[in-house]
Amino acid sequence: MPSISSTSDLELVEAIKADDQKAFRALFDRYYKYLLVTAYAYVKDDNTIRDLTQDVFFEIWKKRNSLNIRNVKAYLRRSVINKALNHIKAQRMNFEDSNEAFDVPDRARVQEELEASQLQKVINETIESLPDRCRVIFVMRRMEGLSLKEIATKLDISPKTVENQLTKAIKVLRAAVEPYVSGGLFIFILFGIF
Amino acid sequence: MEKEFYIDLIYKSFSGDLSAEKQNQLDNWLSESEANRKEFDVLKKTWEMSSNFSKDFEVNLDTEFAQIQNRIDADEKGNVKEAIVKTIPVARKNNWWKPLSVAAAILLLAGAFFVFNQNSKSAEMLAMETLDGEVKEVALADGSKVWLNENSSLSYPDAMNGDERRVTLKGEAFFDITKNPSKPFIIDTRDAEVKVLGTSFEVRAMDDETKTEVVVKTGKVSLGKKNEVKPLILTKNQKGVYNNKTQGYVRSEVKDLNSISWQSKTMEFNDVVLEKVLTDIENHFDIKVTLDNQDLLKCKFNSIFIDKDQDAVLRAVSNVLKMKLVETNDKSYRLTGGECRNTGE
CATH class of the missing domain: 3.55.50.30 (Phage tail protein beta-alpha-beta fold)
Incomplete structure (x- = not known):
């Protein structure tokens, strides 16, 4: 095999099927961090997501002989999300709607560095700070592109709850970007070089 | 107050579906003023940027890969030696064969991955899949019927002329199996197989990745990992669990389920x-x-x-x-x- 970094995902998987440990390590190097981030959107616990992600690779190796993968990245992503969702279910996280108070971050938070990347950072941090249920639902909608109904089915909750949580999430995000709007930068980002 | 209402419509237009009427209302509001339009743009951009969520992690790839390597080593060693498989000896009940006319109900919790299983004879494998909210009825070649619940898939042979009847299930299904003691009916899940010698029963395979769980209402069923020499035999009102991580079995009694x-x-x-x-x-x-x-x-x-x-x-x-x-x-x-x-x- 030529330089391992120029090998395609599917070639790596083929090599893994032939017991190639170097290819296994290369696949790990390529996707471990990516899967950590993916899992983190669902489970905000550093140790847990490392366990879940390591599980994914462990199983890849264990059942390498029967692997049938067409899109490696999507397969890995789906695997770690399934594990994260199972973990959430095992924790019996309460996903049904209740009338809990919902904190909206302080609107007056002043942003000094007015850069688009900074805006993305604010959005990232805001998503991270959402309550578990709200965050998981939001991530399933935005990152996985699942429909309200699909999310409701996966989490065994009503579509109404999903919709409410999504509305809450976008409200919180809107509040978080307020300093940018009043500072005028947002419009620049909207129509400028972004 | 009025503005709140329209902002709510904007949120909903992102996260769900707006009715045509509400969409019209929203469009009208947007064309009313520049400020309204700006509010929409801000929300839209925020919504768009929110799909780029990421985070920086401190990762030492060597250390973390070593952890996986250790697990693999332990696992492979375990497989070569006697492993941790514990099969609980089962006293043979001699009357399990009797209630053949009664439904045998089996409850199965199993692995998440869909494993295609080659049938012994070269029958062609067919596949049926259901989406959210769908239930499909599948007629098998031997006259058996399967009702596949939502988000499930079943792969099955188009002919059943081998010495066993073998299908692969992911998800949940109700089986009504044509009686044929000389050809056991086998359901494969990712880690385990369930052998049924009865007539009609229920199977449910959930997206749990490490455990296969079988609850037998009536009839007789065996549960084992692939190629298990001494599978767990379960009879009426017994529950068996196979844990793929520890490769151990546990059997317990279940009283009337309901x-x-x-x-x-x-x-x-x-x-x-x-x-x-x-x-x-x-x-x-x-x-x-x-x-x-x-x-x-x-x-x-x-x-x-x-x-x-x-x-x-x-x-x-x-x-x-x-x-x-x-x-x-x-x-x-x-x-x-x-x-x-x-x-x-």
């Missing part, structure tokens, strides 16, 4: 009329369910629910009988419409 539903969180319906099904559901969840279409009262229903919430259970029942589920409040529901294909005898 009588302990509060504890087992399991409700089972085996050809039970809807009238009784709804009563059980009302009792189990302490809710009120109103049925509009009284013609369905005697309609028969089959399913097993393990640790499902009221929404999921009611959705499943209404799906099967093609009813519409309306949530009046969180303690009362209404079922409307519906049709019955499975009534009377």
Whole structure:
């Protein structure tokens, strides 16, 4: 095999099927961090997501002989999300709607560095700070592109709850970007070089 | 106040579907002023940027890979030696064969991945898949029938001329199997196989990745990992669990499933009329369910629910009988419409 970094995902998987440990390590190097981030959107616990992600690779190796993968990245992503969702279910996280108070971050938070990347950072941090249920639902909608109904089915909750949580999430995000709007930068980002 | 209303419509237009009427309302509002339009743009951009979520992690790839390597080493060693497999010896019951006319109910919780299994003869493998809210009926070559519940898939041979009948399941299904003691019926899941020597039974395979769980109502079933020499034999009212991580088996007795539903969180319906099904559901969840279409009262229903919430259970029942589920409040529901294909005898 030529330089391992120029090998395609599917070639790596083929090599893994032939017991190639170097290819296994290369696949790990390529996707471990990516899967950590993916899992983190669902489970905000550093140790847990490392366990879940390591599980994914462990199983890849264990059942390498029967692997049938067409899109490696999507397969890995789906695997770690399934594990994260199972973990959430095992924790019996309460996903049904209740009338809990919902904190909206302080609107007056002043942003000094007015850069688009900074805006993305604010959005990232805001998503991270959402309550578990709200965050998981939001991530399933935005990152996985699942429909309200699909999310409701996966989490065994009503579509109404999903919709409410999504509305809450976008409200919180809107509040978080307020300093940018009043500072005028947002419009620049909207129509400028972004 | 007025603005709040439209902003709410904007949120909803991102996260769900707006009715054409509401969309019109929103469009009108947007064309009213530059400020409205700006508010929309801000929200839209925020919504768009929110899909780029990422985070920086401190990762030492060498250390973390070593952890996986250790697990692999331990696992491979374990497989070569006697492993941790514990098979509990089972006293043979000599009358398991008798209740062949009675349904054998099996409850199965199993792995998440769909494993295609080669049939012994070169019969062509077919596959059936269901989406959200779908239930499909599959007729097998030997006359057996399978009702595949939502989000499930079944792969099965187009002919069953080998010395066994083998299918692969991911998800949940109800099986009505044609009796044939010389050709055992085998359900493969990712990590395990379930062998059935009875007639009709229920199988449910959940997206749990490490455990395969079988609960036998009546009849006789064996549970084992692939190529297990001494599988666990389960008979009436027994529960078996195979844990793929530890490769161990555990067997326990189960009393009548519905009588302990509060504890087992399991409700089972085996050809039970809807009238009784709804009563059980009302009792189990302490809710009120109103049925509009009284013609369905005697309609028969089959399913097993393990640790499902009221929404999921009611959705499943209404799906099967093609009813519409309306949530009046969180303690009362209404079922409307519906049709019955499975009534009377």
